[in-house]
Amino acid sequence: MAWKTLDEMDLAGKVVLVRVDINVPVENGVVTDATRIEKIVPTLRDIIAKGGKPVLLAHFGRPKGKVVPEMSLKPLVPVLAEKLGLPVKFAEDCVGGPAKAAVAALGTGEVLLLENTRFHAGEEKNDAELSAGMAALGEVYVNDAFSAAHRAHSSTEGVAHILPAAAGRLMAAELKALEAALGNPVRPVTAVVGGAKVSTKLDLLGNLVSKVDNLVIGGGMANTFLVAQGISVGKSLAEHDMAETAREILKKAEAAGCTIVLPTDVVVAREFKAGAESEVVAADACPEDAMILDAGPAAVSRISEFFENSKTLIWNGPLGAFEIAPFDTATNAAAQKAAALTRAGALTSVAGGGDTVAALNKAGVAADFSYISTAGGAFLEWMEGKELPGVAALMS
Ligand code: ADP
Ligand code: MG
Secondary structure (H helix, E strand, O other): OOEHHHHHHHOOEEEEEEEOOOOOOOEEEEEOOOOOHHHHHHHHHHHHOOOOOEEEOOOOOOOOOOHHHHOOHHHHHHHHHHOOOOOEEEEOOOOHHHHHHHOOOOOOOEEEEEEEEHHHHHHOOOOHHHHHHHHHHEEEEEEOHHHHOOOOHHHHHHHHOOOOOEEOHHHHHHHHHHHHHHHHOOOOOOEOOOOOOOOOOOOHHHHOOOOOOOOEEEEEHHHHHHHOOOOOOOOOOOOOHHHHHHHHHHHHHHHHOOOEEEEEEEEEEEOOOOOEEEEEEEOOOOOOOOOEEEEOOHHHHHHHHHHHOOOOOEEEOOOOOOOOOOOOOOHHHHHHHHHHHHHOOOOEEEEOOHHHHHHHHHHHOOOOOOOEEEEOHHHHHHHOOOOOHHHHHOOO
């Protein structure tokens, strides 16, 4: 894969349009988590260090093509200025007169934030006129919003085809980590896929069995695979109508030489609540009135062995109902094993997915993984092997 980075771009004296993800949580006008803003700071500092003038394109919320004052980006200006330590100006629109005037007035060492791109209906339609209007404001385009790269919108894809385009620091780091995990990984590669349902992760499972050496299946979706093998799972969450699909995935894995790792023992309970009485049983011995809520200790040992014998790990989906103790035990133990191997330099570990990030944070190991993607949908589509239009546009 070849994409340009800031290092290959001449930015001196140029207006640089930068697509960023600053869709931060805001409560009563106050930013409650500025992580996304902090993450774009290196890119903006580097652009300024190279003599460029950063002009930020971003969306906020879902205004659906209309001006919704509550979804203005303007309240983010002071937070941006504080995190950057630089003056941040604001333009009331992302194209047209107000934007042009603000760009013309922008001084060296200043940053300009343009109003919510999704105030224009053309943004999500990748409208050519809107893309051209954005492109007319600058001379170079930089995309630092991997999390929006699975959408072909004017600000994520359209502009990239008009101006010389490059990946920002955050985008480049994400692409490098993902490439190391699945694009061109050091083998053996083990993937962990857990979570609630097979039906939401079919494309992902289908892609992974053809790319990884071992696929650990956990969480509720493992129950569906047990059902597919004729095993009764009692009252467990399972998609009985997906049994045939699960069998097809098992066949595809076998043909591709991918080892499927299903739990050998499981934790069952009669109630789905914190501290519910639970017991460990063999995976084929779930009582009829019980539910499987976690993988058992023997399963965790086996998973740990696969981690030890791997060089690369890619993980999406918890191994159990991790929100409720003690059903977070297997997820925590496997996460700690992966973290220890990563710290020791024996494993490259990449994880992503909304609940997965929450589970790894809860296990206290997020900082030890090689890379944790907070990109959500874009991460999943990438794991499914789909081409992300925002990334593809940087390759040309
Ligand atoms: P992600 O957001 O990381 O992609 P998912 O949304 O697919 O992950 O899955 C997370 C959900 O799966 C959690 O809410 C968790 O409680 C649920 N889950 C995992 N294992 C089980 C299980 N055995 N029974 C019921 N729910 C489960
Ligand atoms: Mg989820």
